[in-house]
Amino acid sequence: MEFSEHIKTANIENVVLSRPFHPPMTGTLCVTGHHLLLSGRDGDSSAQLLLLLRNIDAIEKRTTGSSGTITIKCKDLCVFQLDIPGMEECLNIASSIEALSSLETVTEMYPFFHRPASLNLQGRWGLSSPQEDFVHIQALSDRWRLSQVNRDYSVCPSYPTALIVPRRVDDETLAKAAKFRQGGRFPVLSYYHRKNGKVIMRSSQPLTGANRKRCKEDELLLQAVVDGSRLCYVIDARSTQLAQQARMTGGGFESKSNYTSWKRLHRNMERGKVLQESLIKLAEACSDQSHNMDRWLSKLENSKWLSHVNAALSTAGLVAECVEREGCSVLVHGSDGTDTTLLLTTLTQLILEPHSRTLTGFLALLEREWVQAGHPFQQRCAHSAYSHARLRHEAPSFLLLLDCVWQLGLQFPLAMEFGEPLLLQLAQDAYASNFGTFLCNSDKDRCALGVKQNTHCLFQFLSSARERARFTNPLFQPTELAIWPSVQPQSLQLWRGLFFRWTQDTQYLEEAREEIRNLVTQSRGRGCGRSAVPMETDDSVPSSWVVDC
Known part of the structure; x- marks a missing residue:
């Protein structure tokens, strides 16, 4: 099977993307065999969406006059919206996404095509046996x-x-x-x-x-x-x-x-x-x-x-x-x-x-x-x-x-x-x-x-x-000791980092976590008598939005 068979419209201009943590962005939308790509007009590489289609759990489409809107709901609980000029184009894009995001043949899935320069397929597979x-x-x-x-x-x-x-x-x-x-x-x-x-x-x-x-x-x-x-x-x-x-x-x-x-x-x-x-x-x-x-x-x-x-x-x-x-x-x-x-x-x-x-x-x-x-x-x-x-x-x-x-x-x-x-x-x-x-x-x-x-x-x-x-x-x-969890109601909390991952509040939690990391690293560096080197951090878009090509 060729992926192109499922792609009714491969590219479309002037698509508006609305997503968490970012202002609306207008650009060119491209559907490939495994990804949904939207590139901004200004050529800024950070102003883009590159989403693995397998991450899409459901889509909802709505057409009004000569345009349409696609709401994409992801398996990582993120929800975003695409405003697409042209009703036919909107329906074609939605149909392509639905087909490509639900492929069931394992060897057609993206891991079989993922070939980053930093990794190779030689050697052992896994950490244990x-x-x-x-x-x-x-x-x-x-x-x-x-x-x-x-x-x-x-x-x-x-x-x-x-x-x-x-x-x-x-x-x-x-x-x-x-x-x-x-x-x-x-x-x-x-x-x-x-x-x-x-x-x-x-x-x-x-x-x-x-x-x-x-x-x-x-x-x-x-x-x-x-x-x-x-x-x-x-x-x-x-x-x-x-x-x-x-x-x-x-x-x-x-x-x-x-x-x-x-x-x-x-x-x-x-x-x-x-x-x-x-x-x-x-x-x-x-x-x-x-x-x-x-x-x-x-x-x-x-x-x-x-x-x-x-x-x-x-x-x-x-x-x-x-x-x-x-x-x-x-x-x-x-x-x-x-x-x-x-x-x-x-x-x-x-x-x-x-x-x-x-x-x-x-x-x-x-x-x-x-x-x-x-x-x-x-x-x-x-x-x-x-x-x-x-x-x-x-x-x-x-x-x-x-x-x-x-x-x-x-x-x-x-x-x-x-x-x-x-x-x-x-x-x-x-x-x-x-x-x-x-x-x-x-x-x-x-x-x-x-x-x-x-x-x-x-x-x-x-x-x-x-x-x-x-x-x-x-x-x-x-520690060599066992850790015995408390299961009292007041001891268990909702995992905000997962279930509220795409709300503004979690951004501040991530910033606090990185600040703690840097402070601890600097403190340990001084304790060892040498300059502390801050750990590498990635302040760009969250990892679920970006994948290697």
Whole structure:
């Protein structure tokens, strides 16, 4: 397919752009295969819009007489307007944008065409691998091994080819246990706690069904995790009622009689459509500037977004308590094991593991627990809060994770090496990116489509020396202690930097952040007895407006 087939009008003059933080600008609008470009008349390179079409969530068009207006709503929650002379041209531009912003073929997406001069496609893709993770585990314990049972993705299509499992469980047992778990996601190692040797495993739900079927291989696998402990925990991210209902459709949970060393705890965490609708309601409330305080607070409460944040942090805190304070290993799962399960294992590691709170450690954690572990990014991030399309598989699970991490940073401002700018960048790239990291739904799909050979890795780019300065928290003070988040209502705040990113107030927050960064840098420079060199800052348009050509 040629992109030109979708472009009915490629260029048009005298288009007026109205967008946040800028006065209206008149210029030439150009539609390409992947970008929307508007260049100002004065030739000023800073007076331009270069928007990745994949970032567009919805467009609304309105024609009046011989002209028209297109309102573009982006996945990063920005809204702007194009006033276009000529009714036919307006309709053509709108039709072209709608077609090109909704391409579903992965190899036609921009990361396959993104070739900046500063990057090359040679070398490794990513920051970590199961093999490297196993080397670290092997140095601490001999109870684990690296299994290649999934080397051709036949045992579990959403798992990577290599997995860390108990040493005394062979591959044949793993393959049989996989058939007893939703989507083949049998229990695998997620985290090894160095202080006491306890672990966090993750999986999907067991397929017990209404007849309460059992699988001796699955029981043997989990018994191998116990290793003489008096008690282990299963944290099921569903309410008891939902878990019971899952039996009617073939799912279920671990029975006490068959898993004697495991105590099951249920925590109700919403996912899927409920979570997506919560984001939609919150975005609508944040974009409505007309309501009074009572109406705003009512809308915020009705969205239930902060309730989801509370549930995620409190459940992750429960998992961390089981491991750190009670000295027990934990198995985490919901139903599919690709959303709330990954949310909990990631947050728990941030609470317990100091390395995960460094910039590189955090990105490696995301790569391991979300990208490699099979979170279906292509399905979950197909649309954001403004789309008019019927909901299918969309859910802001990853966005909820980033919000929870932001809450941790708010409560522990010295504990994490990275700050809000990195979280905002990740939130944007999950929905629309120059890089291939969040393409596809699994490692299997990425390998089949050549993503690792033909696109650049976002995590490598963000952790490079050139980019680190933008994302590093200048107040960072490493600590070996666990950070226990408060989940009291007064402790949780709405993430203004994301949900009010395109209002004037957030500009002042960014200016304050840069001033703090410069002051800290200068202070450290004087403390070292040499002149301080201010960190590079970018005072031009926000990053979501500009991409490399």
